[in-house]
Amino acid sequence: MHRFFVVTPPAERAFLSGEQARQIATVLRLQPGERIVLVADRTEHEVELQAVAPAQVTGRVVARRPVATELDYRLTLAVPVLKGDRSEEVVEAASQLGVSRFVPFVSSRSVVRELSAAKRERWAKIAREAAETAHRAVLPAIDELVEWEPLFALLERAVVLWEEAAGPHLLDAAAAGDVALVVGPEGGLTADEIAFARGRGATIASLGKRILRAETAAIAAVAMLTGARDRA
Amino acid sequence: MHRFFVVTPPAERAFLSGEQARQIATVLRLQPGERIVLVADRTEHEVELQAVAPAQVTGRVVARRPVATELDYRLTLAVPVLKGDRSEEVVEAASQLGVSRFVPFVSSRSVVRELSAAKRERWAKIAREAAETAHRAVLPAIDELVEWEPLFALLERAVVLWEEAAGPHLLDAAAAGDVALVVGPEGGLTADEIAFARGRGATIASLGKRILRAETAAIAAVAMLTGARDRA
Numbered sequence: 001m002h003r004f005f006v007v008t009p010p011a012e013r014a015f016l017s018g019e020q021a022r023q024i025a026t027v028l029r030l031q032p033g034e035r036i037v038l039v040a041d042r043t044e045h046e047v048e049l050q051a052v053a054p055a056q057v058t059g060r061v062v063a064r065r066p067v068a069t070e071l072d073y074r075l076t077l078a079v080p081v082l083k084g085d086r087s088e089e090v091v092e093a094a095s096q097l098g099v100s101r102f103v104p105f106v107s108s109r110s111v112v113r114e115l116s117a118a119k120r121e122r123w124a125k126i127a128r129e130a131a132e133t134a135h136r137a138v139l140p141a142i143d144e145l146v147e148w149e150p151l152f153a154l155l156e157r158a159v160v161l162w163e164e165a166a167g168p169h170l171l172d173a174a175a176a177g178d179v180a181l182v183v184g185p186e187g188g189l190t191a192d193e194i195a196f197a198r199g200r201g202a203t204i205a206s207l208g209k210r211i212l213r214a215e216t217a218a219i220a221a222v223a224m225l226t227g228a229r230d231r232a
Numbered sequence: 233m234h235r236f237f238v239v240t241p242p243a244e245r246a247f248l249s250g251e252q253a254r255q256i257a258t259v260l261r262l263q264p265g266e267r268i269v270l271v272a273d274r275t276e277h278e279v280e281l282q283a284v285a286p287a288q289v290t291g292r293v294v295a296r297r298p299v300a301t302e303l304d305y306r307l308t309l310a311v312p313v314l315k316g317d318r319s320e321e322v323v324e325a326a327s328q329l330g331v332s333r334f335v336p337f338v339s340s341r342s343v344v345r346e347l348s349a350a351k352r353e354r355w356a357k358i359a360r361e362a363a364e365t366a367h368r369a370v371l372p373a374i375d376e377l378v379e380w381e382p383l384f385a386l387l388e389r390a391v392v393l394w395e396e397a398a399g400p401h402l403l404d405a406a407a408a409g410d411v412a413l414v415v416g417p418e419g420g421l422t423a424d425e426i427a428f429a430r431g432r433g434a435t436i437a438s439l440g441k442r443i444l445r446a447e448t449a450a451i452a453a454v455a456m457l458t459g460a461r462d463r464a
Contacts, residue, residue, distance in 0.1 A: 069441045089321065093448040098440075134442040171463040208330075208462040209301045210366040216325040219448075220455035227456030228463075230440040231403040 001046070002028060002036050003132045005139045009040040014047045016057040025054040035062070042067050042137040067137035071098045071226065074178040078103040078151060078158075079218060080185035081112045086215040091123050091142075093219045095130035098226050101141045102127065103155065103180075107148040109187030115145040148193055152200035155180035160197045161221050162189055165206040170221055171228050173205035179225065183218040233269050233278070234260060235364040237371045241272040246279045248289040257286040267294070274299050274369040299369030303458065306410040308333040310383060310390075311450060312417035313344045318447040323355050323374075325451045327362035330458050333373045334359065335387065335412075339380040341419030347377040380425055384432035387412035392429045393453050394421055397438040402453055403460050405437035411457065415450040 004020050016024065016038075024030050030049055036059070038045045044067050047059040077099045079090055091102060102123065106113050115123075120142060127140040143154070152158060159174050160182040167173070174181075182202070184193075194204055207217055207224070236252050248256065248270075256262050262281055268291070270277045276299050279291040309331045311322055323334060334355065338345050347355075352374060359372040375386070384390060391406050392414040399405070406413075414434070416425075426436055439449055439456070 092445075093451065096442055096444050096448050097452060098442055130445075133445065136442060169459075169463045171459060208458060210328060210330055210368060212328050213324075213362075213365065216328050216451075219325065219451055220329060220459065223452035223455035224459030226440060227401075227403060227452065228460055231401045231460075 002030070003044070003135065004036065004038055005128060005132060006038045006040045009043060010038055010045050010047065010061050012061055014038055014045065014059045014061060017055065021057045022054045024049075024057050025052050039067060039132075039137060042070065044137075067135070069135050070137045071100075071229070073176070073229070074101070075099050075222070075225070076101040076103060076155060076178075076180035077218065077222060078105055078155060078180060078182040080104075080110055080183065080214060081106055081115050081145070082186060082214055083111055088123065088126050090215050090218045092126050092130045094222045095127040095136070095140050096134040097219075097222045098134075098136070099140055099222055100138055101143065103143040103151065104145045105148060105151050106145065107185060107193055108190055110185040111187065120145070149196060151182070152197060152202060155182070155202075158182055158197065158200070158202035160189070160194065160202050160204050161207050161217055162194055162204050163206075163211050163217075165204045167204045167206060170205045170207055170224055173203045174225060176229075181218075181221050181225070183214060183221060186214050233267050234262070235269045235271055235276070235367065237360060237364060238270045238272045241275060242270055242277050242279065242293050244293055246270055246277065246291045246293060249287065253289045254286045256281075256289050257284050271299060271364075271369060274302065276369075299367070301367050302369045303330045303332075303461070305408070305461070306333070307331050307454070307457070308335060308387060308410075308412035309450065309454060310335040310337055310387060310412060310414040312336075312342055312415065312446060313338055313347050313377070314418060314446055315343055320355065320358050322447050322450045324358050324362045326454045327359040327368070327372050328366040329451075329454045330366075330368070331372055331454060332370055333375065335375040335383065336377045337380060337383050338377065339417055339425055340422055342417040343419065352377070381428060383414070384429060384434060387414070387434075390414055390429065390432070390434035392416075392421070392426065392434050392436050393439050393449055394426055394436050395438075395443050395449075397436045399436045399438060402437045402439055402456055405435045406457060408461075413450075413453050413457070415446060415453060418446050
């Protein structure tokens with residue numbers, strides 16, 4: 001069944017408009033009698049469609065269930081704005097894996113230095129669709145773009161992944177509790193940036209001996225952390 | 233320094249031709265006196281360039297060091313041929329993370345059912361460049377395309393990741409030693425395919441509660457495994 005995040009949990013009847021109604025009517029071409037799932041407040045509402053039109057879709061709620069797919073800690077990912085579609089690849093994979101908040105940033109070696117409103121909109125759309133596909137209970141949030149120094153005022157329990165780190169492995173640096181992972185841009189992070197982060201209380205950690213591209217490092221960090229904790 | 237895999241370890245002098253010479257001369261525009269690294273036999277050979285031309289590059293070996301970035305087990309990844317560039321994304325990330333052999337396959341729900349010689353060539357090029365970027369000591373191999381059933385004659389210690397698995401988590405299913413990870417195509421694997429794999433001795437394992445797209449599952453499985461073992 002197709003899944004959609006909605007802001008307000010439906011009561012006995014459900015009403016969808018805008019992009020969701022358009023998608024159901026003209027892209028998915030669902031028919032009255034078919035079922036969809038609306039997700040709100042960590043609950044899934046199974047809805048049997050009654051009327052389907054591009055401007056409005058209506059249905060009735062036939063079942064409600066809690067959604068138990070969320071991580072039991074808050075996982076934030078600070079994502080550099082990368083060239084091409086690389087950041088979008090990160091947002092897509094990390095939203096499937098369980099990240100609840102993305103903080104886009106630029107640092108001194110960032111090649112791309114801005115995130116247009118249209119592009120941030122696109123990140124949000126990708127995060128939404130990936131979270132729906134993954135059967136998540138919560139829609140990941142996308143913050144406004146920030147620079148390196150203000151970034152650390154926004155993050156709690158930050159762990160910066162650095163290929164030159166002599167420090168602990170990520171899995172030892174973030175063994176339990178909420179965590180905010182930070183991965184550098186294409187050109188890496190500078191020693192000054194690392195010193196600043198450390199001064200703000202961040203842990204500097206390693207992802208292993210091989211050098212990873214920025215987008216691989218971001219996805220791998222999220223996978224390593226969620227995998228190790230799922231098993232525990 | 234730029235890194236290149238070569239088949240034969242250089243003696244006192246190094247000679248490069250073909251694509252590598254062309255790249256050094258016309259893309260990277262390196263000059264005599266600059267240094268590159270040639271990797272062969274798990275050893276890196278630091279080479280000072282002497283003559284640079286698109287048809288041949290010569291230099292002399294000024295240092296040799298063992299490369300200690302390889303995993304201490306053989307990690308194989310059976311990759312479904314996915315739509316668009318999705319398989320290439322997997323090969324790129326997994327080559328950085330340490331996979332030593334890729335086995336392309338198709339199964340009953342595969343949308344794309346062939347791997348042209350040109351596309352397989354492209355996978356090999358992406359694997360090579362990713363392994364060079366990652367400072368790997370070994371160039372990952374790309375097998376010929378196979379179907380589901382013969383796949384299991386080619387793999388040892390196979391672990392099939394399946395979103396409907398009631399079985400162990402990947403990290404418990406593959407705690408040590410060589411391993412061959414198998415991830416299904418866009419439409420997933422069928423119960424019959426899973427039964428066949430189990431009959432051939434494969435372990436069926438889970439990547440967690442969230443549903444991952446095929447390419448995310450493949451990259452995440454490799455990251456989870458290598459991360460957990462690097463830490464151990």
